[in-house]
Amino acid sequence: MLTPEEWIAVRLSLEVAFWATFWSLPFAVLVAWVLARLDFPGKGLLDGLIYLPLVLPKVVVGYLLLLTLGARGAIGQYLDAWFGIKLIFTTAGATVAAAVVSFPLTVNAIRLALEAVDRGLEVAARTLGASRLDVFFSVTLPLMLPGVLSGALLAIASALGEFGATITFVSNVEGQTRTIPLAIYSATHMPDGDAMALRLTVVSVVLALGALLLAGLVDRRIRVMIGRA
Amino acid sequence: MIEIDIRLARPGGFSLAAAFSAPAAGVTALFGRSGAGKTTIIQAVAGVVRPDAGRIVVDGEVFFDQARGIDLPIEARRVGYVFQDARLFPHLSVDSNLRYGERRARATERPIRFEAVVDLLGIGHLLKRRPHTLSGGERQRVAIGRALLAQPRLLLMDEPLAALDEARKAEILPYLERLRDEVRLPILYVSHSIDEVVRLAALMVALADGRQIAAGPVAEVMANPELLPVIGRFDVGALLECTVARHDEAFALSDLTFPGGVLRVPQVGRPVGAAVRARVRARDVAIALSRPEEVSVSNLLSARIEAVRMQEGPYADIELSVGPSRLASMVTRESVARLRLAPGQAVWAMVKSVAVDSRRPESEPS
Numbered sequence: 001m002l003t004p005e006e007w008i009a010v011r012l013s014l015e016v017a018f019w020a021t022f023w024s025l026p027f028a029v030l031v032a033w034v035l036a037r038l039d040f041p042g043k044g045l046l047d048g049l050i051y052l053p054l055v056l057p058k059v060v061v062g063y064l065l066l067l068t069l070g071a072r073g074a075i076g077q078y079l080d081a082w083f084g085i086k087l088i089f090t091t092a093g094a095t096v097a098a099a100v101v102s103f104p105l106t107v108n109a110i111r112l113a114l115e116a117v118d119r120g121l122e123v124a125a126r127t128l129g130a131s132r133l134d135v136f137f138s139v140t141l142p143l144m145l146p147g148v149l150s151g152a153l154l155a156i157a158s159a160l161g162e163f164g165a166t167i168t169f170v171s172n173v174e175g176q177t178r179t180i181p182l183a184i185y186s187a188t189h190m191p192d193g194d195a196m197a198l199r200l201t202v203v204s205v206v207l208a209l210g211a212l213l214l215a216g217l218v219d220r221r222i223r224v225m226i227g228r229a
Numbered sequence: 230m231i232e233i234d235i236r237l238a239r240p241g242g243f244s245l246a247a248a249f250s251a252p253a254a255g256v257t258a259l260f261g262r263s264g265a266g267k268t269t270i271i272q273a274v275a276g277v278v279r280p281d282a283g284r285i286v287v288d289g290e291v292f293f294d295q296a297r298g299i300d301l302p303i304e305a306r307r308v309g310y311v312f313q314d315a316r317l318f319p320h321l322s323v324d325s326n327l328r329y330g331e332r333r334a335r336a337t338e339r340p341i342r343f344e345a346v347v348d349l350l351g352i353g354h355l356l357k358r359r360p361h362t363l364s365g366g367e368r369q370r371v372a373i374g375r376a377l378l379a380q381p382r383l384l385l386m387d388e389p390l391a392a393l394d395e396a397r398k399a400e401i402l403p404y405l406e407r408l409r410d411e412v413r414l415p416i417l418y419v420s421h422s423i424d425e426v427v428r429l430a431a432l433m434v435a436l437a438d439g440r441q442i443a444a445g446p447v448a449e450v451m452a453n454p455e456l457l458p459v460i461g462r463f464d465v466g467a468l469l470e471c472t473v474a475r476h477d478e479a480f481a482l483s484d485l486t487f488p489g490g491v492l493r494v495p496q497v498g499r500p501v502g503a504a505v506r507a508r509v510r511a512r513d514v515a516i517a518l519s520r521p522e523e524v525s526v527s528n529l530l531s532a533r534i535e536a537v538r539m540q541e542g543p544y545a546d547i548e549l550s551v552g553p554s555r556l557a558s559m560v561t562r563e564s565v566a567r568l569r570l571a572p573g574q575a576v577w578a579m580v581k582s583v584a585v586d587s588r589r590p591e592s593e594p595s
Contacts (some may be wrong), residue, residue: 035557096413120312120314120315120316121318121319123277123303123316123570124310124312124316124318125318125329126302126303126304127277127303127304127306127308127309127310127376127379128304128329128330128333128375129304129307129330129333129334129378129379130329130333131302131304132302138329139318139320142320143319143320207379207527225320
């Protein structure tokens with residue numbers, strides 16, 4: 001059905017999308033909580049910065065990543081010198097690009113779920129002796145779980161489709177950074193790549209649709225589980 | 230012992246000033262119309278709302294003292310808060326809801342047992358259920374149980390019956406009475422229903438527009454003429470502390486003695502000698518100049534007019550004394566003129582209806 005080369009691209013895409021979401025999720029929950037629950041000077045600016053990758057051209061995001069996290073970038077040079085982490089041309093770099101681009105979507109989904117949680121329940125939990133942190137893990141997080149999970153699936157779906165930032169930041173290296181969109185892009189430049197492009201396109205559609213359906217299903221299941229149906 | 234002395238002002242014009250103390254056990258009602266500041270007071274006790282000034286002390290522990298900069302966080306105050314809307318956790322079973330606070334209480338300070346609370350509130354058959362499958366009355370009972378099991382130092386109840394229909398109220402009230410009688414805890418009970426206050430509370434604090442009008446024993450506060458606009462003209466009345474004297478099984482009636490007289494009422498379910506509280510609304514008391522013969526009213530009391538207060542509109546308030554006890558009567562101004570009613574006059578009070586609350590004497594706070 002798929003050639004070994006195409007399988008590599010599919011597996012790489014799934015890996016990148018999964019890990020990008022996995023690592024960004026806790027930060028997304030934290031940022032969503034800060035934006036939804038705290039008031040501080042400069043909140044508007046933080047809000048804007050978080051959503052910036054959503055509206056900026058993805059090529060610009062990729063180039064900014066290159067400037068900051070690249071081999072000679074402001075942060076990148078120390079990542080390499082101190083920790084031996086190389087992002088350029090690597091799967092790790094592709095994961096970072098996917099995470100940055102999908103971050104605003106994840107934060108937004110989680111923030112909406114968080115704002116829907118009844119603050120009265122949190123007050124009730126505190127009168128029953130729970131500290132703020134305890135309340136977050138025992139009441140707030142379980143109640144916003146549908147939002148967190150659908151946010152995560154949304155992030156996976158959008159990470160699967162990431163192109164501009166990835167190709168600008170970490171280039172198009174087979175087996176390292178060549179995810180499905182990049183492989184399709186390469187295929188369209190090859191003389192006999194049409195069949196490959198078409199097969200990968202079908203895979204893309206199936207994966208994206210699968211993620212969306214799964215998101216809906218999980219959301220309903222959890223709502224029933226936590227008595228919100 | 231709860232000592233409250235707080236003041237606060239909010240942008241938009243609402244301000245509150247209240248100062249009272251409540252005993253170490255028994256129900257103290259915070260009574261007033263909506264917007265009077267009742268809920269704000271218990272929110273301040275819980276730590277949900279921070280007053281601008283004053284102090285709140287419970288059992289010698291300072292919850293809040295503006296002058297000394299003390300403001301305990303909510304979770305350190307250990308108050309059992311029963312909200313009007315129950316606020317059960319939707320993602321937890323009834324059992325887990327009940328145990329939420331219990332798990333967080335210190336193991337050495339758990340005098341209130343799970344089984345006892347489940348039994349007291351009759352919620353044993355609900356433990357496996359989810360909150361959204363419960364009726365409003367069941368939810369409120371579970372919420373009360375959850376608050377009790379957190380091993381609180383006091384209970385705060387914010388109109389726990391207000392969101393329920395009459396049938397559900399009637400279902401829960403007996404549980405509240407059992408709670409009051411069996412759990413040795415101070416209870417601050419917010420209500421705008423004088424019936425609930427009379428039935429449950431020993432002490433009451435009356436509030437209007439953020440101002441404390443009166444505080445003290447329920448009977449005393451109810452006799453306060455300043456309370457008239459708060460209770461509403463048609464619910465004003467006197468409260469008589471009575472003793473069951475005898476039962477008339479043939480006619481299913483009971484005689485209740487109070488200082489100064491006897492009331493004949495439909496049979497009460499309390500033994501002879503028991504203390505009960507009778508509420509006589511002013512509109513149920515008519516006045517006659519001579520002893521009326523051949524009338525259906527069975528409660529005729531020899532009384533003396535203490536005061537006549539003309540009101541705007543058709544009515545006048547008459548204050549009566551029956552021996553050392555006080556009664557109130559509401560008659561038309563036209564009747565006052567026709568009968569030439571005046572202070573000092575000896576009259577007959579015809580009591581058309583008496584509401585009896587069978588409270589147990591041992592529940593009275595010391």
